[in-house]
Amino acid sequence: MSEQKKCPLTTSTGMSVADDQNSTTAGEQGPLTFMGNVHLFEKLAHFNRERIPERVVHARGTGAYGEFVLTKDLSEYTCADFLQKVGTKTSLFIRFSTVGGGQDSSDYARDPRGFAVKFYTKEGNWDMVGNNTPVFFLRDPIKFPDFIHSQKKNPRTNLPDAAAIYEFWANSPQSLHQVSILMSDRGIPYSYRHMHGFSSHTLSFWNANKERFWVKWHFKTNQGIRTVTNAEAAQLPANGVQHDLVDSIDKGDFPSWTVQLQIMTQAQAKDYKINPFDLTKIWPHADFPVMDIGQMTLNKNVENYFSEVEQATFSPGHLVPGISISPDKMLQARILAYGDAHRYRVGANADQLPVNTARCPVQHYQRDGHMAGMTQAADHTNQTSKVNFYPNEQAGSPQPDPAVAEPPLPILGEAWIQTYDTQDQDNFSQAGDLYRLMSEDQKNQLVNNIAEGLKHATKAVQDKMVAQFTAADADYGKRVARLLK
Numbered sequence: 274m275s276e277q278k279k280c281p282l283t284t285s286t287g288m289s290v291a292d293d294q295n296s297t298t299a300g301e302q303g304p305l306t307f308m309g310n311v312h313l314f315e316k317l318a319h320f321n322r323e324r325i326p327e328r329v330v331h332a333r334g335t336g337a338y339g340e341f342v343l344t345k346d347l348s349e350y351t352c353a354d355f356l357q358k359v360g361t362k363t364s365l366f367i368r369f370s371t372v373g374g375g376q377d378s379s380d381y382a383r384d385p386r387g388f389a390v391k392f393y394t395k396e397g398n399w400d401m402v403g404n405n406t407p408v409f410f411l412r413d414p415i416k417f418p419d420f421i422h423s424q425k426k427n428p429r430t431n432l433p434d435a436a437a438i439y440e441f442w443a444n445s446p447q448s449l450h451q452v453s454i455l456m457s458d459r460g461i462p463y464s465y466r467h468m469h470g471f472s473s474h475t476l477s478f479w480n481a482n483k484e485r486f487w488v489k490w491h492f493k494t495n496q497g498i499r500t501v502t503n504a505e506a507a508q509l510p511a512n513g514v515q516h517d518l519v520d521s522i523d524k525g526d527f528p529s530w531t532v533q534l535q536i537m538t539q540a541q542a543k544d545y546k547i548n549p550f551d552l553t554k555i556w557p558h559a560d561f562p563v564m565d566i567g568q569m570t571l572n573k574n575v576e577n578y579f580s581e582v583e584q585a586t587f588s589p590g591h592l593v594p595g596i597s598i599s600p601d602k603m604l605q606a607r608i609l610a611y612g613d614a615h616r617y618r619v620g621a622n623a624d625q626l627p628v629n630t631a632r633c634p635v636q637h638y639q640r641d642g643h644m645a646g647m648t649q650a651a652d653h654t655n656q657t658s659k660v661n662f663y664p665n666e667q668a669g670s671p672q673p674d675p676a677v678a679e680p681p682l683p684i685l686g687e688a689w690i691q692t693y694d695t696q697d698q699d700n701f702s703q704a705g706d707l708y709r710l711m712s713e714d715q716k717n718q719l720v721n722n723i724a725e726g727l728k729h730a731t732k733a734v735q736d737k738m739v740a741q742f743t744a745a746d747a748d749y750g751k752r753v754a755r756l757l758k
């Protein structure tokens with residue numbers, strides 16, 4: 274046996290440990306002693322604290338590092354530094370996830386997939402926290418907790434509950450477009466490498482002249498779309514998708530995506546036939562063509578899953594100058610929800626963890642809190658001895674920069690504050706358009722997948738759902754109704 278290099282086992286404070294296999298006791302039948310068991314007690318106490326709360330949604334995920342290379346100068350639309358010069362490389366971290374299942378669920382659930390990218394730009398981190406679908410189930414954030422409750426486990430049985438899932442959708446017709454995507458042949462990706470990513474939301478760009486544009490992001494897989502059916506998914510191992518990504522990167526088979534944008538001017542937005550900020554709708558490509566702007570490649574696996582993937586914190590509120598939000602109410606609510614989740618799930622200083630830290634100077638007047646000064650990086654040692662209040666008279670202290678102020682966000686018409694009911698907006702046309710694009714085989718897969726779950730719902734829920742499918746396309750409704758009989 275080759276001689277192993279000496280590497281002393283230590284306690285967490287660095288003391289060498291003499292024995293890691295036997296506790297210290299007062300003789301064979303005597304009790305554990307306090308003396309000599311420092312290491313045992315430390316092990317047990319740390320073990321009790323190994324878990325942090327899993328994400329309330331998107332709990333099950335896989336992450337990797339990579340880079341984004343810009344292939345189009347976007348200075349006409351945005352002043353974001355990483356989008357100016359063709360060839361600019363920006364390092365990034367991505368986390369893919371399922372949505373509804375806990376950490377112990379399967380990689381092959383029929384569920385949207387999270388597609389969260391953290392771009393480490395020279396001006397701070399920009400997080401694109403999207404999904405593998407271009408739309409979402411809702412357009413008002415007040416419905417989000419109810420929606421998620423209905424999709425997760427039944428509170429009594431702790432089991433998935435197809436009846437509850439459809440009961441929510443039957444009473445939320447704005448979900449129909451996303452439901453039709455989810456139940457289609459695209460509903461279960463074969464792997465994270467074989468799916469697209471979308472901002473889904475309309476975000477905004479603003480340029481050096483402070484002109485604002487509305488933008489949707491698309492990440493098109495260069496591996497091609499590959500999906501599995503319910504029957505195939507049932508045969509696959511729960512960890513198959515995680516394996517696929519880790520193995521392909523370990524082998525040097527680096528997955529990549531072509532990054533594209535749809536851009537709308539403010540003038541176009543004013544007159545456009547659909548509300549450009551309605552998250553349940555796409556912008557048809559015929560009206561707003563996609564343009565290629567770069568390539569994203571994943572090329573490095575994490576060293577430690579917990580510290581780099583579990584503790585990664587993505588937020589639609591992590592913005593950089595030149596990229597901002599839009600009048601989409603879902604997006605606006607997410608700005609609050611994510612930072613709040615991070616403070617609860619990871620801690621007040623989550624931004625100081627290596628996977629989350631910006632790759633540019635971080636200089637501010639926030640101080641202290643749990644685990645402040647976690648990393649060795651100079652900017653993160655709790656801002657060292659630097660002045661901790663503003664305004665101050667200290668030379669070289671951090672100052673706001675008015676040049677990075679974004680242009681005002683327009684409010685259309687007369688501004689008022691009251692609940693804003695969107696029930697009367699068109700929920701069905703785009704779901705119908707999607708249905709009519711499908712081949713016979715795709716239509717059959719769609720209606721069979723729907724019927725498989727919907728048959729567990731009450732007759733009243735089934736009737737409401739069939740009415741929605743019919744409103745999208747008469748044939749769609751007829752086929753589902755036939756299967757339910």
Ligand code: HEM
Binds near residue numbers: 386585
């Ligand atoms: C009002 C609507 C929404 C709310 C309140 C909400 C809330 C949340 C929360 C609390 C988390 C867990 C964050 C954490 O613990 O780190 C999360 C994760 C996530 N959400 Fe949402 N969400 C909403 C809509 C959306 C939409 C529309 C998308 C996609 C377009 C999306 C994509 C994601 C992704 C990808 C993650 C996982 C991020 C990661 O990998 O850490 N969410 N969401």
